[in-house]
Amino acid sequence: MNIDSTRRLALAWCAALAVPAALAHGEAHKRHGTAPVVKEQKPWGIAGEARGARTIEIRMSDQMRFTPDRLTVREGETIRFVVRNNGRLLHEMVIGTPEELAAHAELMKKHPGMEHDEPYMAHVAAGQRGQLVWHFNRPGTFQFACLLPGHFEAGMVGTVVVTPASQEKKP
Template structure:
C-alpha cells in the first residue's frame, strides 16, 4: 500500500513525537509510587482538610504498614489548623498505601479498588508505598471532626488496615 507524501510525513512525525509526548506527561498508575515531587500539588479543600506545605509541618508521625494488615499507630489526634507530615513506612513485602478521608469516602474508594485494581490517581492525601520504602503526605487538618486513614489496596481495607484521626477544634 502506498501513501501520499503528506500522510507518510505525518506518520513519521507522529512516530518521532510520540516518545517525547509520553516523556513530558508521565502516567502514574496506582501501583507505582505517586510522583508528588515532580508535579505541583493541587490544593483542593476536602472535608478532612487541604494539602499542606512541607515547611509548615511542625510534626512528623511515622505510620508503619505491615503485611499482617495493621497500621501503627492506628489513631492520631491533631489540632484544627495543624499541618502534619504523615510518613508511611512499608515494613512488609506487599504493596501498601495510606489514604486519608471520611469513612464513607474510603469505603467507596475501597469498593472501586476491588473493581479496578489498576485505577490511576495521584492525590495529595494518598501515599502509595512499595515494600521497604516510605512515602509522605503533608496535610493541613483545617476542619474539626473524626476522619480515617486506610490502605485501599484490594482486600487490605476489608482486612482491617485502617485507623482514625480526631481533629480537635481550636478553642
C-alpha cells in the same frame, strides 16, 4: 459461532467496557512528574506545606495494620506523615471520611490497577517509605486506610481525630 468464541467475545467486550472507567479514574488521581500539588479543600482538610509541619511516622505491615492506628491532631495543624511499609506487599495510606474511603475501596476491588497520586494519598512499595503532608483545617473524626483490594476489608484502617481549635479568651 461456537460457544468458546461467544465466551471470548463476551469477555473481550466486558474488558473493553471496564478499561475506560479504570483509566479515567486513574487519570483523576495522577499528577504528572513535578507538577505542583493542587490544593483542593476536602471535608478532612487540604494539602499542606512541609515547612513547619509536625512529623508523625506511620508504619504499615502485612498483618494489615497501621501503627499507630489512632491519632489526635489540632484543627489548623499541618502533619507530615512519613509512611513506612515494613511489609513485603504494596500498601498505601489514604486519608478521608469513612464513607468516601469505603466507596473508594469498592471501586479499587473493581479496578485493582488504578493509579493514585493525590496529596492525601501515599502509595508505598514493600520496604520503602513515602510521605504526605496534610493540613487539617476542619474538626472531626476521619480515617486513613489502605484501599488495595482485600487490605481495607482486612481492617487496614486508622482514625484521625481533629480537635477544634481552642477559642481565644476575649477580655
